[in-house]
Amino acid sequence: MNNAPATNTAPVTKNAPAANTAPVTDDAPVTVTVIGLGLMGQALATAFLKAGHPTTVWNRTPAKAEDLAARGAAVAPTVGEAVLASSLIVVCLSDSAAVHDTVGPHRAELAGRTLVNLTSGTSDEARETAAWATDFAYLDGAIMAIPEVISRPEAFLLFSGAPEAFERHEETLKTLGNAVFFGEDPGLASLYDVALLGVMWGTLNAFLHGAALLGAAKVDASAFAPFANQWLSSVTGFVSAYAEQIDRGAYPAEDAALETHLATMKYLVRESAAAGIDTDWPARIQALAERAIEAGHTGAGYAGLIEVFRGQA
Ligand SMILES: NC(=O)c1ccc[n+]([C@@H]2O[C@H](COP(=O)([O-])OP(=O)(O)OC[C@H]3O[C@@H](n4cnc5c(N)ncnc54)[C@H](OP(=O)(O)O)[C@@H]3O)[C@@H](O)[C@H]2O)c1
Incomplete structure (x- = not known):
C-alpha cells in the first residue's frame, strides 16, 4: 500500500454522510459505503439502496455519484469520510493498483470495520491486501454477474477471507446475489473467479468458432x-x-x-x-x-x- 492522498477533494454538495461508529445490531440496517461507481459499483450501490441500507458512495469522478444521490445515497467528499460513514465498506475499482491508491492511505479510518474488495485481481493480490488489513476485517470477493444481474437470483458472488466478517455481513452481501464463502484463504475467491472466467472464455471461443464455421x-x-x-x-x-x-x-x-x-x-x-x-x-x-x-x-x-x-x- 502506498500513502498517496485521496484524489477527490470536492466539497460536500448533497446528502453528506455522518461518521458511523454504531455497532451492528440485529434490527438496524447495516450501513454500507461503496467506493468506485463504475458500471459495477453503480449496480452495487443501487442494490444496497433498494434493500434499505443507508448507503454512502465515493467516486474519483464525482459526477458519477449524482444519480445515486438523487435516489438517496449520501455522497462523501473524500475517501476517508466515505470509510467513516459505514461499518461495511465495499470497494469496486478497475484493478488492484487503484484499490491500493484509493484505500491504502485510510487504514486508520478502516479500523474496526469490514472492507470487502470486489475488484477483480489475482489470488496473490488478494493475499497481499489481506496481509495489509491488520486492524480491520478483510473479505476478498469476486462477482460472477454483469451489472444488470446484480441482486437478481442468478447473480452469485464469491468470498474468502475473515470468516467472522462473512458471518456478520452475509445477509447484507446477499443483497447483491447468492453469496458463497470459500474459507479463510483470502486468495481462493479470486482463484475460483479466474478459473470460472476461463470456463466462460473457453466456452464462448468454442461457440464463436462454431458460428464462424457454420457462418x-x-x-x-x-x-x-x-x-x-x-x-x-x-x-x-x-x-x-x-x-x-x-x-x-x-x-x-x-x-x-x-x-x-x-x-x-x-x-x-x-x-x-x-x-x-x-x-x-x-x-x-x-x-x-x-x-x-x-x-x-x-x-x-x-x-x-x-x-x-x-x-x-
Ligand atoms: N462490469 C462487469 O460486468 C463486471 C463483472 C464482474 C466483475 N467486475 C469487476 O468490477 C470491477 C469494476 O468494473 P467496472 O465494470 O465497474 O469498471 P468501470 O466501469 O471501468 O469502473 C472503474 C471504476 O474504477 C475507478 N478507478 C479506476 N482507477 C482508479 C484510480 N486510480 N483511483 C480511483 N478510482 C479509480 C473508476 O473511477 P472513475 O469513474 O473516476 O474513472 C471507476 O469508478 C473490475 O475489477 C471488474 O473486473 C466487473
Whole structure:
C-alpha cells in the first residue's frame, strides 16, 4: 500500500454522510459505503439502496455519484469520510493498483470495520491486501454477474477471507446475489473467479468458432445457438463425471477414448481450413489431445487431459 492522498477533494454538495461508529445490531440496517461507481459499483450501490441500507458512495469522478444521490445515497467528499460513514465498506475499482491508491492511505479510518474488495485481481493480490488489513476485517470477493444481474437470483458472488466478517455481513452481501464463502484463504475467491472466467472464455471461443464455421456455410449464428445451448447442457454432465475421475486420479474411457476424440478433432481442423476460417483454436484442441496420448494416456478418457494442464504430460 502506498500513502498517496485521496484524489477527490470536492466539497460536500448533497446528502453528506455522518461518521458511523454504531455497532451492528440485529434490527438496524447495516450501513454500507461503496467506493468506485463504475458500471459495477453503480449496480452495487443501487442494490444496497433498494434493500434499505443507508448507503454512502465515493467516486474519483464525482459526477458519477449524482444519480445515486438523487435516489438517496449520501455522497462523501473524500475517501476517508466515505470509510467513516459505514461499518461495511465495499470497494469496486478497475484493478488492484487503484484499490491500493484509493484505500491504502485510510487504514486508520478502516479500523474496526469490514472492507470487502470486489475488484477483480489475482489470488496473490488478494493475499497481499489481506496481509495489509491488520486492524480491520478483510473479505476478498469476486462477482460472477454483469451489472444488470446484480441482486437478481442468478447473480452469485464469491468470498474468502475473515470468516467472522462473512458471518456478520452475509445477509447484507446477499443483497447483491447468492453469496458463497470459500474459507479463510483470502486468495481462493479470486482463484475460483479466474478459473470460472476461463470456463466462460473457453466456452464462448468454442461457440464463436462454431458460428464462424457454420457462418461460412451461410447458417446464422442464431440458428446455431439453440443447438449449442442444448449441447452445453450435456457437457455440464461430463464436467461432473470428469471431476469425480480427476479427484479419484483414474480416467477410464467410460464414454469415449482420447484417440476417438482426436480423430474427430482433426475433422474440426480440416473443416475450418476448408471454410477459410481461423484454425488456431481447433489446432490447439488437437495439440492438447496429441500431447496426452504421446505421454502415454492412450485409452484414457477425456479427463486424462488434466495431466497436460497440470504440466505433467
Ligand atoms: N462490469 C462487469 O460486468 C463486471 C463483472 C464482474 C466483475 N467486475 C469487476 O468490477 C470491477 C469494476 O468494473 P467496472 O465494470 O465497474 O469498471 P468501470 O466501469 O471501468 O469502473 C472503474 C471504476 O474504477 C475507478 N478507478 C479506476 N482507477 C482508479 C484510480 N486510480 N483511483 C480511483 N478510482 C479509480 C473508476 O473511477 P472513475 O469513474 O473516476 O474513472 C471507476 O469508478 C473490475 O475489477 C471488474 O473486473 C466487473
